[in-house]
Amino acid sequence: MNAIYILWLRELKRYTRSRAMVVASLGQPLLYLLVLGFGLGPVFQKAGNGSYLQFVAPGVIGMSVLFTSVFSGIGLLWDRQFGFLKETLVAPVPRITVMIGKTLGGATVATIQGLLVLIICLIAGFRPANWLMLPVAVFFMILTAIVFAGLGMAIGSQLQDMQGFQLIMNFVVMPIYFLSGALFPLNDLPGVLSFLTRIDPLSYGIDALRNVLLGASHFSPLLSLGVLCISACLFVGLGSYSFSKIEA
Amino acid sequence: MITVTNLVRKFGDVAAVDDVSFDVAAGEIFAFLGPNGAGKTTTIKILTTLLKPTSGAIEIDGLDPATQANETRKRFGIVFQDPSLDQELTAFENMDLHGVLYHVPRKLRHERTEMLLKLFELWDRKDDYVKKFSGGMKRRLEIARGFLHTPKILFLDEPTLGLDPQSRNQLWTHVKNLNASEGVTVFLTTHYMDEAERVADRIAVIDHGKIIAQGSPDELKRQTETDSLEAAFLILTGSSIREEKADSADQIRQMAKMWRR
Numbered sequence: 356m357n358a359i360y361i362l363w364l365r366e367l368k369r370y371t372r373s374r375a376m377v378v379a380s381l382g383q384p385l386l387y388l389l390v391l392g393f394g395l396g397p398v399f400q401k402a403g404n405g406s407y408l409q410f411v412a413p414g415v416i417g418m419s420v421l422f423t424s425v426f427s428g429i430g431l432l433w434d435r436q437f438g439f440l441k442e443t444l445v446a447p448v449p450r451i452t453v454m455i456g457k458t459l460g461g462a463t464v465a466t467i468q469g470l471l472v473l474i475i476c477l478i479a480g481f482r483p484a485n486w487l488m489l490p491v492a493v494f495f496m497i498l499t500a501i502v503f504a505g506l507g508m509a510i511g512s513q514l515q516d517m518q519g520f521q522l523i524m525n526f527v528v529m530p531i532y533f534l535s536g537a538l539f540p541l542n543d544l545p546g547v548l549s550f551l552t553r554i555d556p557l558s559y560g561i562d563a564l565r566n567v568l569l570g571a572s573h574f575s576p577l578l579s580l581g582v583l584c585i586s587a588c589l590f591v592g593l594g595s596y597s598f599s600k601i602e603a
Numbered sequence: 604m605i606t607v608t609n610l611v612r613k614f615g616d617v618a619a620v621d622d623v624s625f626d627v628a629a630g631e632i633f634a635f636l637g638p639n640g641a642g643k644t645t646t647i648k649i650l651t652t653l654l655k656p657t658s659g660a661i662e663i664d665g666l667d668p669a670t671q672a673n674e675t676r677k678r679f680g681i682v683f684q685d686p687s688l689d690q691e692l693t694a695f696e697n698m699d700l701h702g703v704l705y706h707v708p709r710k711l712r713h714e715r716t717e718m719l720l721k722l723f724e725l726w727d728r729k730d731d732y733v734k735k736f737s738g739g740m741k742r743r744l745e746i747a748r749g750f751l752h753t754p755k756i757l758f759l760d761e762p763t764l765g766l767d768p769q770s771r772n773q774l775w776t777h778v779k780n781l782n783a784s785e786g787v788t789v790f791l792t793t794h795y796m797d798e799a800e801r802v803a804d805r806i807a808v809i810d811h812g813k814i815i816a817q818g819s820p821d822e823l824k825r826q827t828e829t830d831s832l833e834a835a836f837l838i839l840t841g842s843s844i845r846e847e848k849a850d851s852a853d854q855i856r857q858m859a860k861m862w863r864r
């Protein structure tokens with residue numbers, strides 16, 4: 356228990372101490388929010404879909420949760436390169452404890468990051484349909500963060516060097532983001548795209564956020580909850596498994 | 604305390620550890636000596652559950668590190684050859700994290716951290732980030748951390764690498780004390796023969812993954828008819844410098860050269 360706590364705390368400390376990183380990582384969502392939110396706004400409105408800023412805000416929140424949580428898992432690569440990984444691997448605690456501490460730490464950091472983006476959205480003019488639903492939105496952020504922190508750990512356990520990182524970025528993280536419906540509505544998509552969005556767990560995370568914050572959604576909230584819970588178990592399980600197999 | 608029988612570990616086709624057998628008795632200080640690339644670190648990694656052996660049998664305090672990893676981990680402490688600190692944490696936080704992972708109760712953890720950081724002259728800098736430390740200070744912190752809990756077996760992989768004479772002296776005195784007062788078994792590697800001669804009860808010399816001699820420092824000297832361990836070591840392992848196996852970056856560079864031709 357203590358081991359989980361101390362490793363969780365380590366992730367949090369590393370996050371709060373790198374202020375420059377926090378600011379930098381807010382830049383990208385901000386760009387998406389302002390440029391797309393205001394740039395595509397008129398077209399979106401004309402098509403009869405309402406305010407694009409309202410629509411894209413949950414997507415941008417989901418995006419920062421995705422990036423932050425996956426990267427926290429990939430942070431294993433840094434631990435490996437700076438050698439700290441060995442210290443945790445020989446410690447007399449079950450590997451699963453180490454894995455859970457790190458995953459929860461990464462998920463916490465990702466949730467905080469999501470909240471910061473939510474605040475930015477509010478400043479930019481985003482208005483939730485029902486303020487009382489905010490805690491539920493946070494709950495879905497946490498769930499989404501756990502899903503992708505688990506995925507990040509599974510990937511991080513396999514990566515040996517920086518080259519792999521680019522590969523993962525381009526062929527895993529970006530597709531998950533673009534196929535999630537963060538930027539466009541999931542209605543009336545062509546067959547293949549529609550299929551791909553349906554197998555992307557982030558679609559459900561963002562859709563659930565939209566449901567909670569805007570009161571409109573593509574999937575039923577229960578389906579989203581179910582898919583997120585199952586993906587969380589799956590990815591955290593996969594992460595634990597690959598973490599337990601690490602050699603250093 | 605440690606029994607290794609016919610241990611082999613291959614990386615691809617290369618056997619880094621090639622049919623090695625030895626025993627370390629409880630309470631013994633055992634030095635594992637050998638030129639660069641001999642297979643010392645690889646052996647330690649296998650003993651400490653970081654690598655799986657290709658073949659062979661190991662027992663650590665009656666346990667098999669390959670199948671009873673977690674139980675085995677409770678038995679030993681280790682100072683790695685390569686850095687293993689969290690640079691983004693302070694010296695104190697690094698010690699504390701280690702203490703929690705090794706189940707040292709809070710009060711004891713703080714007492715011992717203070718004692719050890721003072722011993723290795725880091726107490727003034729305890730709240731500084733490790734990334735701001737000099738190489739030797741980082742090394743001292745790793746060693747202090749290694750002593751935070753008292754294990755049954757202590758692995759020290761070139762602990763004195765980059766240390767000044769004062770710290771080296773502190774280290775070996777502390778190791779000797781721990782061994783005498785708590786009966787800690789010590790498994791160490793070093794390239795400084797005088798250190799090995801000073802602290803080790805028994806020595807094994809390994810070269811190209813094979814053990815080529817074993818015995819007390821005196822026995823090794825007698826066997827080679829020399830009067831210092833350094834001379835004995837040179838006779839046993841030859842005086843040519845080991846060509847380091849090309850690392851992956853070198854290999855890529857070599858490939859690139861071949862393609863250009």
Ligand SMILES: Nc1ncnc2c1ncn2[C@@H]1O[C@H](COP(=O)(O)OP(=O)(O)OP(=O)(O)O)[C@@H](O)[C@H]1O
Pocket residue numbers: 614619637638639640641642643644645646684848
């Ligand atoms: N991860 C690895 N992949 C491939 N080869 C490796 C790996 N680790 C070690 N080796 C090889 O195994 C051999 C033994 O290395 P090892 O690190 O055990 O040597 P050592 O005795 O500790 O040397 P040194 O005194 O330089 O620390 C070397 O030839 C090395 O290149």
Ligand SMILES: [Mg+2]
Pocket residue numbers: 643644645684760
């Ligand atoms: Mg070595």
